[in-house]
Amino acid sequence: MSDYSIWVCEYSYVPQYHKSGVLYGAHNEGYVKLPYCYVVIKGNGRTVMVDVGYNDKDYGKTLGDRFGVENWRTPKTVLAEVGVTPEEVDTCFITHAHFDHFGNVEDFPNAKFYIQEREIAKWVWAMSLPDRMRWMMIAVDPGDIVRGVNLARDRRLETVNGSVSDVLPGIDLHAADDSHTWGSMWVTVRNDGKAESDDTWVLAGDLIYVFDNLKGSGAAVDAAEDIYTPVGLAVGSQTNLVLATEEMMKQVDYDAKRIIPIHEERLKDVFPSRTTSEGLRITEICLADGEASKVAN
Amino acid sequence: MEQDLFTRLTSVHKPDCELFEGPALAASSPDPDALAATLGTDAAARYAADCHPVYEDLRRIVGQISGMMILAQLTRRSAVADLKELEGCRERWQRAADRLHALRVPSELTAHHEQLMGAHSFSGSALRGFSALSANGNNDAIFDDISRHVQRAYAHLRAATADRAGLQMVDLDHACCSCGR
Numbered sequence: 001m002s003d004y005s006i007w008v009c010e011y012s013y014v015p016q017y018h019k020s021g022v023l024y025g026a027h028n029e030g031y032v033k034l035p036y037c038y039v040v041i042k043g044n045g046r047t048v049m050v051d052v053g054y055n056d057k058d059y060g061k062t063l064g065d066r067f068g069v070e071n072w073r074t075p076k077t078v079l080a081e082v083g084v085t086p087e088e089v090d091t092c093f094i095t096h097a098h099f100d101h102f103g104n105v106e107d108f109p110n111a112k113f114y115i116q117e118r119e120i121a122k123w124v125w126a127m128s129l130p131d132r133m134r135w136m137m138i139a140v141d142p143g144d145i146v147r148g149v150n151l152a153r154d155r156r157l158e159t160v161n162g163s164v165s166d167v168l169p170g171i172d173l174h175a176a177d178d179s180h181t182w183g184s185m186w187v188t189v190r191n192d193g194k195a196e197s198d199d200t201w202v203l204a205g206d207l208i209y210v211f212d213n214l215k216g217s218g219a220a221v222d223a224a225e226d227i228y229t230p231v232g233l234a235v236g237s238q239t240n241l242v243l244a245t246e247e248m249m250k251q252v253d254y255d256a257k258r259i260i261p262i263h264e265e266r267l268k269d270v271f272p273s274r275t276t277s278e279g280l281r282i283t284e285i286c287l288a289d290g291e292a293s294k295v296a297n
Numbered sequence: 298m299e300q301d302l303f304t305r306l307t308s309v310h311k312p313d314c315e316l317f318e319g320p321a322l323a324a325s326s327p328d329p330d331a332l333a334a335t336l337g338t339d340a341a342a343r344y345a346a347d348c349h350p351v352y353e354d355l356r357r358i359v360g361q362i363s364g365m366m367i368l369a370q371l372t373r374r375s376a377v378a379d380l381k382e383l384e385g386c387r388e389r390w391q392r393a394a395d396r397l398h399a400l401r402v403p404s405e406l407t408a409h410h411e412q413l414m415g416a417h418s419f420s421g422s423a424l425r426g427f428s429a430l431s432a433n434g435n436n437d438a439i440f441d442d443i444s445r446h447v448q449r450a451y452a453h454l455r456a457a458t459a460d461r462a463g464l465q466m467v468d469l470d471h472a473c474c475s476c477g478r
Contacts, residue, residue: 149367
C-alpha cells in the first residue's frame, strides 16, 4: 500500500556547475550539469511541494547572463506534466531559505508554508552583521523575507522548531541545524503510514546534492568502502552534513536509493523519467495506489 | 524548561554576539576605474561606487525589518520593539541617510537616486511603526502598515538594482547557480 506519489520536477538548470560546489574537496575536477528541481507529493487528499523554486521575473536575467542558467519554466507549466496546478497545492515544505528553494511563494496562493524557525531567526541575525561578514548572506534575497511577511500576515507561514513527526499523515520534517544553512530540513515520507515504515523516502533538499554525497570514494581517506562526502557549499559545517546524512540513511535502512537528491542529473538513470516538450525532466519516484504514471509512454 | 517562540527566535544567536562588539574594520570600496569602463563616465562610475554602501545598508534594513515583522506576527509580541537588532537597524538607517544625502548624483542618474531615496523613506516609515506597537492592544493595523511600507521600500530598492554596477539584491557568487564565471 502506498499513500503518496512523489515526482521530482525540473524547472531550470545550469549546464556547467563546478563540481567542488556539490562535492566537498572536488577541486579542479571540472563541471557537472546542475538541474533545479522541486518535488511534488500527492496523495491522502493532499498536494504538497518540497520547495518552490525561484521567480524568473526577479532573477532570470542575472542568472542567465552571469551563470548560464537556462530554460526556466513556470510552476504552472512544470506541474501540468504531473497533472497538478499551483492552485491545488495546499502545503509547501521549504527545506531552506535560498532563493532557488524559497523564491517563488507567490505562485502558490493557497498553500501553507513550513520552514524551520531557526532558518528565519538566523537570517535576521545575519542581516544585522557587519559588512565584513556578509559572506553568510550568500544566496539569500531580502525579497524572500519580505514575501514571508505576507505569508505570516495571512497565517500561511508555519515555523517549525526542530523535527516534527506526522506534520501530515506519514510525513515528517527533520532539522539539520548548522549544515547547508543554519536551519535546513529534510522531508521524510513513510509511504505505508507506519511508524516503523518499510517504505520510506527521504527528500533531502540541499543536504544531499548528488549520489556522490552518499557514496563518495573511500580512497580519499584510504578506506576500502564508500564514504559520505558532504556537499561543498555550507554556512554550517560539513561535519553536520555528514551527521545528517547518517540520520537519513538510518531512516531508509541504509538503502541509498531511497534518499532523493534534487540536484542530481542521474536520477533519470535510477527512476522512471521522461523529458518534456520543454526540455525538462520529470522523474517518478513512486506512485500512490491507483495513481497513473506520469512518465510512461 | 521549554522556551517560548519569542525567546527562541530572539536568542538563537546570542552566544556569539560578543564577537561584534569591537570597532568596525575599514570597508573596502569598489575600484572606480573598473566601474567607469562599465558605465561610461567617471561621474557615473563614482556615483555607482559611492552607492554600494548605501545600497547594501538598504538591502539589510529591508531584510531586517521583514524578519522582525515575521517574528512579531508569529509571536504576536510587541516586545520585538525592544530588540537590540531593531536599534541596530535604526542606526544603519540613519547612517544610510547620511550617505544618501552625501552622494554626488549625475543628472542622468537622478531617477536612480530617487529610487534609493524612496527605499530609504519607506523603510523609515516601517521602522517608526515598531515604536507604535502596544503591549496590550491589538497591533494588527500597525503590522499592516509596517508590511505595506517595507514592501514599498523593497520595490524601490529592486528598481535601483543594477547588476552591472554591482548593486545586486542577492549575492550569487557562491550560490548553487554559480559556475565560477
